[in-house]
Amino acid sequence: MSQALLPTYARADLAFERGEGPYLFTVDGRRFLDFASGIAVNSLGHSHPRLVEALTVQGAKLWHVSNLYQIPEGARLAERLVANSFADRVFFSNSGAEAVEGALKVARKFHHASGHPERTRVITCSSAFHGRTMATLSAAGNLKYLEGFGPESEGFDHVAFGNMNELRAAITPETAAILVEPVQGEGGVRPASLEYLRSLREVCDEFGLLLIFDEIQCGMGRTGKLFAHEWAGIAPDVMALAKGIGGGFPMGAVLASENAASGMTPGTHGTTFGGNPLAMAVGNAVLDVMLEEGFLAKVERIGKLLKDRLEQLVAANPQVFEEVRGAGLMLGLKAVPLNTEIVAALREEGLLTVGAAENVIRILPPLIIGEAEVDEALGALERVCARFSKTSPGGAA
Numbered sequence: 001m002s003q004a005l006l007p008t009y010a011r012a013d014l015a016f017e018r019g020e021g022p023y024l025f026t027v028d029g030r031r032f033l034d035f036a037s038g039i040a041v042n043s044l045g046h047s048h049p050r051l052v053e054a055l056t057v058q059g060a061k062l063w064h065v066s067n068l069y070q071i072p073e074g075a076r077l078a079e080r081l082v083a084n085s086f087a088d089r090v091f092f093s094n095s096g097a098e099a100v101e102g103a104l105k106v107a108r109k110f111h112h113a114s115g116h117p118e119r120t121r122v123i124t125c126s127s128a129f130h131g132r133t134m135a136t137l138s139a140a141g142n143l144k145y146l147e148g149f150g151p152e153s154e155g156f157d158h159v160a161f162g163n164m165n166e167l168r169a170a171i172t173p174e175t176a177a178i179l180v181e182p183v184q185g186e187g188g189v190r191p192a193s194l195e196y197l198r199s200l201r202e203v204c205d206e207f208g209l210l211l212i213f214d215e216i217q218c219g220m221g222r223t224g225k226l227f228a229h230e231w232a233g234i235a236p237d238v239m240a241l242a243k244g245i246g247g248g249f250p251m252g253a254v255l256a257s258e259n260a261a262s263g264m265t266p267g268t269h270g271t272t273f274g275g276n277p278l279a280m281a282v283g284n285a286v287l288d289v290m291l292e293e294g295f296l297a298k299v300e301r302i303g304k305l306l307k308d309r310l311e312q313l314v315a316a317n318p319q320v321f322e323e324v325r326g327a328g329l330m331l332g333l334k335a336v337p338l339n340t341e342i343v344a345a346l347r348e349e350g351l352l353t354v355g356a357a358e359n360v361i362r363i364l365p366p367l368i369i370g371e372a373e374v375d376e377a378l379g380a381l382e383r384v385c386a387r388f389s390k391t392s393p394g395g396a397a
């Protein structure tokens with residue numbers, strides 16, 4: 001491994017050369033079924049012909065002009081996101097953390113512009129993940145990631161995920177917003193109950209707070225609806241998107257209602273790269289595919305099938321897996337042995353997954369998979385279960 005890279009990642013000893021649909025191929029020709037999707041990013045798999053075409057056509061025309069000028073593809077993508085969500089306004093960023101930062105700025109500015117400059121604090125949840133910038137780390141409040149990086153960003157109050165009593169008790173006259181992931185990803189694939197999401201909406205309306213959803217991981221079709229909060233029949237005021245929205249091209253977005261965005265006047269926020277023509281062309285192509293008739297219904301159907309099969313696997317292998325969690329194609333298996341060992345063993349069996357907190361293995365396939373890929377993944381999982389059952393001291397052997 002190269003000494004030239006800052007060693008912040010414990011990387012697997014694998015280098016991929018090429019991808020095709022749900023598969024990745026190494027330099028030495030080995031094939032892997034990719035149920036990690038670059039951490040929920042390759043929403044349409046690898047080398048999707050529509051995305052390749054959008055990228056290469058745009059790549060030959062124009063890459064970057066800056067936000068000093070009109071970017072028609074970006075205006076079109078914003079209009080389509082607005083037409084398919086609660087939102088009226090969109091700001092494009094390059095990453096998830098930037099989208100969360102943008103969402104936080106929208107919320108604070110809203111109160112400032114509505115005569116409540118004292119309302120700056122944001123309530124966030126335990127085991128959340130919102131990114132790796134200083135403000136988003138402070139928002140999530142995970143001490144493991146904050147340690148050693150000096151003073152935290154001020155203005156976040158942390159409460160237990162799912163606990164409405166704690167949340168209500170944390171509201172003060174300085175509270176501006178509540179920031180929640182409808183399905184926690186890094187935190188261990190923990191879906192909020194639909195009741196909790198509805199109560200968040202109610203409490204925000206009651207106290208004049210803005211509701212911000214971080215759908216960076218659970219949005220863009222991952223749960224079988226375009227946005228995970230749709231399952232609860234409510235809408236946030238502001239939402240952060242990234243990961244799957246670009247299908248592998250780096251991009252993020254802040255979506256907001258007209259009211260919530262009312263403080264964001266010219267000059268109040270900006271980005272050099274965000275919303276560039278290349279990203280916008282790919283983003284439109286991703287949306288073209290996701291909005292096709294039946295696409296999301298298929299994600300829901302295959303997600304249910306995969307979850308059923310995983311539940312059978314867990315029932316048959318209680319010494320390896322404790323539980324299945326999640327919705328759609330955002331699933332988690334809580335492991336009994338160390339999740340990192342299971343992820344490594346699955347990799348040896350040709351299946352890529354990704355770890356999360358609470359000793360969970362995240363299963364985040366591209367949204368284009370069908371029954372054949374479910375069968376293939378279960379085969380690898382069953383082989384790994386057999387290996388761990390034999391070696392586990394409490395196992396049958």
Ligand SMILES: *Cc1c(COP(=O)(O)O)cnc(C)c1O
Nearest residue numbers: 095096097129130131185216217
């Ligand atoms: C990945 C993620 C982020 C951060 O996105 P980056 O693109 O890595 O900055 C924020 N929130 C959630 C829920 C995520 O899953």
